[in-house]
Amino acid sequence: MRLLPIFLLLVTGAFAQQPVAAIVGDQPTLALYGRLSSWTSRLEPALAQMKTEEWVSKGASETYRQQAASAVVQLKAIAQDMAEMQRHPDTLEDGMKALFRVQTFHRTMNSVLAGLRKYQNPALADLIVAMEAEATPDLQSLEEHLLEVASQREREYAVVEREAQRCRGVLTREPLPTPRTPVRKSAQ
Numbered sequence: 001m002r003l004l005p006i007f008l009l010l011v012t013g014a015f016a017q018q019p020v021a022a023i024v025g026d027q028p029t030l031a032l033y034g035r036l037s038s039w040t041s042r043l044e045p046a047l048a049q050m051k052t053e054e055w056v057s058k059g060a061s062e063t064y065r066q067q068a069a070s071a072v073v074q075l076k077a078i079a080q081d082m083a084e085m086q087r088h089p090d091t092l093e094d095g096m097k098a099l100f101r102v103q104t105f106h107r108t109m110n111s112v113l114a115g116l117r118k119y120q121n122p123a124l125a126d127l128i129v130a131m132e133a134e135a136t137p138d139l140q141s142l143e144e145h146l147l148e149v150a151s152q153r154e155r156e157y158a159v160v161e162r163e164a165q166r167c168r169g170v171l172t173r174e175p176l177p178t179p180r181t182p183v184r185k186s187a188q
Helices: 004-017 027-048 052-057 062-087 092-119 122-134 136-173
Strands: none
Touching: 027 062, 027 122, 027 136, 052 062, 052 092, 062 092, 092 122, 092 136, 122 136
16 A cells, blocks of 8 residues: 555656647647537538438338438437537547447438439439538548547556556565564563
């Protein structure tokens, strides 16, 4: 227990020696999340123009309606994820969740767009594709940012692990305290 303060000082000193990337809360990253959030709000009215009930009445599969509804829900969740990432830009787990959600949205939309072209309006499908493409550079930047955060976390973990191993070594080399023998009072 008495070595805990020493361990904390050593670990803190090791972190001070490591150069830390300026990715936590930097303005370009916050702007990236803001752009992705506004992208969702621009895309939402276009999705609202899809009339999947009419598609089904024209012989389309009910699956299109379900996928379109899912895409709208995913898009709203992406907006929430991006707002959360603006508050906590260095949270790797939330960032990965947001990125996976965007990828799922795009896969779902690929199917929905086929139905939109066939059963409603090919021009609207093209508009949505163009709007989705607007986000491509920002999504690539998001991926790069998350890789950078993961790399930074990996480096931090390696430093902590090295220091923990070193401290374990120090503790195992320390001599064990000798047990005290109790002092007996003599009977008088």
